[in-house]
Amino acid sequence: MADRATLERECAAFARYLGAGAGDAYVTEQYVAAHEAGVVELPGTTGFERSVVALARALPWSLRALDAHARVFGNGSLLRRKLVLLLAILETRAPHDEALDTPTAGSNLGMFVRMAWLGAVFATLVVVTALLLLPVRVVSLAGGAR
């Protein structure tokens, strides 16, 4: 498990990604507590999963791409577990619950166009990250074999 300072930074970056600002002290406290309770990083967690999280921490702008990759190739992986945990914490806490769950302005047509766009971006990110992360996967596997 990462140290407290790392988890705090991670929490702020992930909260920003989910659209809830940087969270707040309570959210961070809960995020760290869940890690300490041992419900996030399970015994079977692989080196590759840890590498993906380390990458997300180091390059927060890549989070969406890494998340898209994990959604397809490792839905139960460490990054997805961390993101879902944070979403669960944020949704219990005002005002983040509102920030996450209020409809956006615009028309229905606009919504469908945006959904199609999101789908296209998602598919592209999955393909690109599958290629880019291949070396990381190979290195992790080799590490695991040793």
Next chain:
Amino acid sequence: MKRVLIVGSGASGVHFAQTALEHGAQVTMLDVGRVAPAPVLPDASFARFKREHADPAGYFLGSKFESVLFPGAKGEYYGFPPHKGFIFAPLERFRMRASGFDPLTSFARGGLAEAWTGGSFPFNAQELADFTLGPEGLLANYGRVAARIGISGADDDLSRFTPVHEHLAPGLPLDPHSAQLFERYGREREHLNTRLGAWMGRTRAAVRADDREGRNGCTNLGRCLWSCPREALYTPSLTLRALLKHERFTYLSGRHVARFEADESNRVRRVRAVELATGREEVHEVESLVLAAGTLASAKLFLDSLRAHGGRAPALAGLMDNRQVLVPFVNLAMLRRRYQSDSYQYHQLAMGFERPDPRHYVHGLVTTLKTALIHPIVQSVPFDLKSALWIFRNAHAALGIVNVNFHDDRRPGNRVELEADGDSTRLVVQYAPSNDEPERMKAALATVKKALSKLGCVVPPGMAHVRPMGASVHYAGTLPMSATRAPLTTSPAGESHDIAGLYFADGTTFPFLPAKNLTFTLMANADRIAQAWARA
């Protein structure tokens, strides 16, 4: 004065007790009876709760985050709130294993219905045909129970499937999504009724709109899943609380009843219980014994008693449960609206689907999504979480689910029996669905989807979820009532044909399980059995 000892304080036990007391009897109730935590911020709405509670994550997710649904977890879409853990906490003395069945049992004060969603749909004459009830049926009993607990609903299109009884109070105000669906149903009614055999009406729910008898009416807090803090949504522990004031009622909780004993003439004489705090054994002499421990726990108690008496216990065949399929839908007319959080959270509408055999009627509970933990749903959208959240927030008010229920019959292979487990025993539950189930389900689900489409809703492909057997928690049928005396059956009045003076007040005696939630019928039947017992 007649005396009776009742095992269990669930929906069945408390209504037997109340009727027995009304008929002048002396009532003792033995119960494991785990107690609920006190309500928190009882007047706060769901939204206000999140603002005002000091530790909302602890409340909603649990101190060990046990109610977070992580991706890839097997099972249902939702987790039970942590503070409802007392309802389902296992009891070391009650051992069970199951195949083809996911059983739930409760050792709580009030039993499983402390967590129920209040759906209360009376069985009609065709559905009660095997119940050996006589011409009066259960209608008067439904009315009596409705007066006690408060049932809201309406005499509308669903009345063709679901009888109207006395004391049916008007339904709660509809949330905007349910109102829109109901209005659309009004416009498409002709087509839905005649072409699809699909009907819609207000749900029947055990929830009070008005303040009465120490309970507050529903004020749309939207916290039903987390236990209604106003007691507007009925739970059996409310009846138990009222019974405790009665001078002829004795309640002994923290007791696990291990078995009963009968004399040489097979008349029940005493029960043996264990006080859980001390491990001390207690013996209670009985004139009449009523098992209301829930179908599975009553079966174990019965079989353990026969085993202790004669050395062998038979298998009890005929276990039933309703298959449920969850069909999610998106109502296109509700996209991009703000969902209404201050609203009764569970189903406000119900649907009935005709089948060629009226006993195979298919029943649907229509729940529009309002307050709920959203992380289990958002993560299921097949996108990255940021995009999934964007889609969800614009679709939240348009989402809903039809919980489609199917009937069940008693079949010999579906049974419960004992196996030895050290110096104790374990209940073994075996269940397999009927051969024609896939075909019945396919036909019914096609109709459900067509009906939803006519109502302007889209069912996302591949998202219908067939719940495992056992998940509906509508268990029944292990010692059915029968007009003819036969072993391992009961009389129409619920008295065992094997052991005199032994009664069953829970689902044990149901000979058939229609597609409707059974608990209202459990209560009505317990009232009927108690009346028959008191008059005998």
